[in-house]
Amino acid sequence: MTRQPMDDPSDSSLSRVDGAAKVTGTATYSAEYAIPGLAHAVLVTSTIAKGSIKDIESREAAAAPGVLAVISHVDAVEVPGWPARKQPAERAPTGTALRVFYDPLIYFDGQPVAMVVAGTREQAVHAASLVRVTYQQEKHQTHFEKNTQKAVVPQNVQRSKSSPFQDYDRGDSAGLNQAHTKIEAEYTIPTQHHQPLEPHAIIAVWEAEDKLTVYDKNQGVKSVQGQLAQAFKIPRENVQVVAKYIGGAFGSGIRVWPHTMAAVMAARHLKRPVKLVLGREQMFTSVGYRPYTVQKISMGAAADGRLLGIVHEGTGQTSMYEEHLERTVLASRALYACPHVATRYRLLPLDVSTPTWMRGPGDATGMFALESAMDELAFALKMDPLELRLKNYAETDPERNLPWSAKSLKACYELGAGKFRWHDRRMEPASVRRNGKLVGVGMASSLYGYHRHPSRARAVLHADGSVTVSSATMDIGPGTGTAMTRIAAKVLGLEAKKVRFELGHSNLPDAPGQNGSSTIPSVGSAVYVTCEALKAKLLALASEMPEGRSMGPMVVREGRVFGSTGGQTGIAFSEILKYHRLDSLEAMEESKSGAERDQYSMYSFGCHFVEVEVDPLTCEVRVTRVVTCADVGAIINPKTARSQSIGGVVGGIGMALMEHSQMDHRFGRYVTTDFASYHIPVHADVPPIEVYYIDKPDPHANPIGSKGLGEIAIVGVASAIANAVFNATGKRIRTLPITPDQLV
Numbered sequence: 001m002t003r004q005p006m007d008d009p010s011d012s013s014l015s016r017v018d019g020a021a022k023v024t025g026t027a028t029y030s031a032e033y034a035i036p037g038l039a040h041a042v043l044v045t046s047t048i049a050k051g052s053i054k055d056i057e058s059r060e061a062a063a064a065p066g067v068l069a070v071i072s073h074v075d076a077v078e079v080p081g082w083p084a085r086k087q088p089a090e091r092a093p094t095g096t097a098l099r100v101f102y103d104p105l106i107y108f109d110g111q112p113v114a115m116v117v118a119g120t121r122e123q124a125v126h127a128a129s130l131v132r133v134t135y136q137q138e139k140h141q142t143h144f145e146k147n148t149q150k151a152v153v154p155q156n157v158q159r160s161k162s163s164p165f166q167d168y169d170r171g172d173s174a175g176l177n178q179a180h181t182k183i184e185a186e187y188t189i190p191t192q193h194h195q196p197l198e199p200h201a202i203i204a205v206w207e208a209e210d211k212l213t214v215y216d217k218n219q220g221v222k223s224v225q226g227q228l229a230q231a232f233k234i235p236r237e238n239v240q241v242v243a244k245y246i247g248g249a250f251g252s253g254i255r256v257w258p259h260t261m262a263a264v265m266a267a268r269h270l271k272r273p274v275k276l277v278l279g280r281e282q283m284f285t286s287v288g289y290r291p292y293t294v295q296k297i298s299m300g301a302a303a304d305g306r307l308l309g310i311v312h313e314g315t316g317q318t319s320m321y322e323e324h325l326e327r328t329v330l331a332s333r334a335l336y337a338c339p340h341v342a343t344r345y346r347l348l349p350l351d352v353s354t355p356t357w358m359r360g361p362g363d364a365t366g367m368f369a370l371e372s373a374m375d376e377l378a379f380a381l382k383m384d385p386l387e388l389r390l391k392n393y394a395e396t397d398p399e400r401n402l403p404w405s406a407k408s409l410k411a412c413y414e415l416g417a418g419k420f421r422w423h424d425r426r427m428e429p430a431s432v433r434r435n436g437k438l439v440g441v442g443m444a445s446s447l448y449g450y451h452r453h454p455s456r457a458r459a460v461l462h463a464d465g466s467v468t469v470s471s472a473t474m475d476i477g478p479g480t481g482t483a484m485t486r487i488a489a490k491v492l493g494l495e496a497k498k499v500r501f502e503l504g505h506s507n508l509p510d511a512p513g514q515n516g517s518s519t520i521p522s523v524g525s526a527v528y529v530t531c532e533a534l535k536a537k538l539l540a541l542a543s544e545m546p547e548g549r550s551m552g553p554m555v556v557r558e559g560r561v562f563g564s565t566g567g568q569t570g571i572a573f574s575e576i577l578k579y580h581r582l583d584s585l586e587a588m589e590e591s592k593s594g595a596e597r598d599q600y601s602m603y604s605f606g607c608h609f610v611e612v613e614v615d616p617l618t619c620e621v622r623v624t625r626v627v628t629c630a631d632v633g634a635i636i637n638p639k640t641a642r643s644q645s646i647g648g649v650v651g652g653i654g655m656a657l658m659e660h661s662q663m664d665h666r667f668g669r670y671v672t673t674d675f676a677s678y679h680i681p682v683h684a685d686v687p688p689i690e691v692y693y694i695d696k697p698d699p700h701a702n703p704i705g706s707k708g709l710g711e712i713a714i715v716g717v718a719s720a721i722a723n724a725v726f727n728a729t730g731k732r733i734r735t736l737p738i739t740p741d742q743l744v
């Protein structure tokens with residue numbers, strides 16, 4: 001790995017600052033706070049996919065040992081921010097988040113219909129089994145393929161002319177029609193669920209009628225704070241949201257879900273702290289998923305490989321009550337220098353719960369289609385797939401007609417191809433065997449949008465010379481605290497162990513949730529400018545001291561201030577505070593995007609090279625080698641960056657070969673609701689993964705020159721694997737996951 005600008009030779013990569021707490025069990029996760037008087041809530045969920053509740057018989061449950069309350073729309077808890085109930089109940093218009101225990105209407109299988117609260121979890125589980133719900137069932141539609149004719153232009157898009165999901169057309173379709181070589185294909189991605197190891201969990205505590213604290217697994221404490229304040233009509237500052245440790249999330253924690261509301265409602269009703277932990281099975285119906293998506297791509301090129309046209313149409317599944325939109329078709333507009341591009345995006349509402357963002361949402365889905373299609377086109381042209389990408393390399397953004405803020409994708413291709421020894425590849429499918437297995441290689445490009453949101457941080461220098469930096473950002477796994485510690489330590493010339501970073505609490509300075517790979521660009525920049533401001537204050541104070549007056553321009557190093565001419569012993573930070581009779585010194589700054597967003601087009605880029613072995617007898621696919629290379633600007637902390645890239649590839653292996661939420665459409669119910677049936681990669685499924693970065697700061701994106709890394713790591717991986725499977729077997733699999741039955 002090359003060194004990066006944030007690095008200095010004396011300071012190698014930081015290990016996770018919270019690693020020891022996590023592996024020794026002292027890290028406290030949402031369900032683990034020991035709150036006195038805690039009651040336990042268990043949800044009873046719908047066993048039909050559409051209809052309404054006729055009756056809820058809860059007397060037996062209410063009389064069971066330890067039961068404190070049975071809550072449902074019949075015995076409802078009022079939520080002040082919700083509109084009055086309609087009589088008779090009416091189906092919510094599109095765009096209405098599901099209101100739990102609000103009315104008798106059922107929108108999906110697994111919808112919470114009642115909740116039992118008891119003194120222990122076991123008592124609540126038992127009593128929940130005694131609740132009898134009867135339904136008026138209506139015919140449900142959950143089958144994507146049988147309902148494709150019901151796909152619609154999303155209402156959101158109809159309302160907004162500036163929506164990025166509007167139909168898009170550039171150039172003239174004549175080129176595509178007259179192309180020397182043309183391919184057309186349909187690609188399908190099934191529903192997939194996030195499934196972090198830690199299930200979603202919440203402890204809700206009302207300290208007073210208008211004062212709420214929640215220990216909640218989520219990806220944005222400030223956003224949860226705002227949503228709960230609004231729902232319960234209390235001042236924002238009266239809601240505290242704590243989420244210091246998260247056992248993985250992948251997008252499932254971006255919004256407030258019905259189970260969160262249910263726990264807060266129960267605690268309010270009982271005037272007692274209530275804990276609610278979703279079971280693994282409930283994790284398949286309660287916190288969103290990657291939507292079932294079908295995409296069609298037509299693509300044509302001249303004989304020399306120059307792209308003449310791309311038409312990319314995508315339809316994603318959504319619920320009957322909300323529209324979930326994602327970037328499915330958008331990458332096709334920006335990735336290649338192609339004169340004619342048309343994209344269409346539609347939604348298909350079904351009787352299912354609302355999907356949400358999951359692991360490179362939209363782009364991971366779209367890039368499976370786009371980069372599989374590029375491979376198909378290269379094969380039809382008898383051209384090397386990498387050469388086809390280079391032939392159509394976009395030197396400027398062809399969608400916005402703007403220069404890139406920075407783009408080293410070409411360098412990524414070269415670095416990755418070299419490390420992988422791509423040029424040893426054989427074009428002819430099924431032509432390489434090793435130990436009785438068919439061997440194939442494939443590659444794909446990767447692109448992910450740049451997201452940066454206004455963020456604040458506070459930095460406090462203490463009397464002992466240590467610094468605490470804080471921001472209401474999150475760590476759902478990537479090692480946010482570690483990266484922020486490194487930024488602060490570097491700016492302030494401190495050893496990392498002298499810096500403490502606090503996150504995951506809503507009373508900290510404003511920061512966005514952890515999503516869209518936005519944390520380093522957003523919060524990293526805030527930490528940087530805040531520490532610069534603290535340093536400036538410190539240097540100003542030092543220059544007023546007797547030793548400081550003669551120093552001239554100053555620098556910080558090892559917790560001391562030095563004159564840049566050298567030779568002195570310097571002044572320790574602690575001496576500066578002491579001299580000025582200060583207990584501490586504080587800075588707080590905000591950082592956000594400016595005019596550069598209109599002057600440049602910003603993306604993270606990358607590519608993946610994959611080798612697979614396919615057993616000709618069992619048709620089992622094993623990924624045997626991966627080289628992944630990313631161009632995300634400056635790398636802040638190589639060790640945790642590398643972990644993220646590895647995690648992304650592992651997610652891509654799951655997406656390509658295993659993950660598939662299967663529904664029994666007779667009931668509209670998922671049947672793969674545990675880790676025995678919903679397969680995710682385990683260690684034995686993951687080969688050594690080589691990770692490389694270009695590590696060149698983006699001069700325009702933000703003060704630290706670093707762009708998002710988390711999601712670019714998965715985008716494209718599934719297509720690289722599918723392309724390798726084609727190279728190994730000659731079979732083009734366009735429906736994920738690539739299971740043995742498809743290769744027979």
Ligand code: MOS
Nearest residue numbers: 250251359515516
């Ligand atoms: Mo990510 S899907 O934005 O957590």
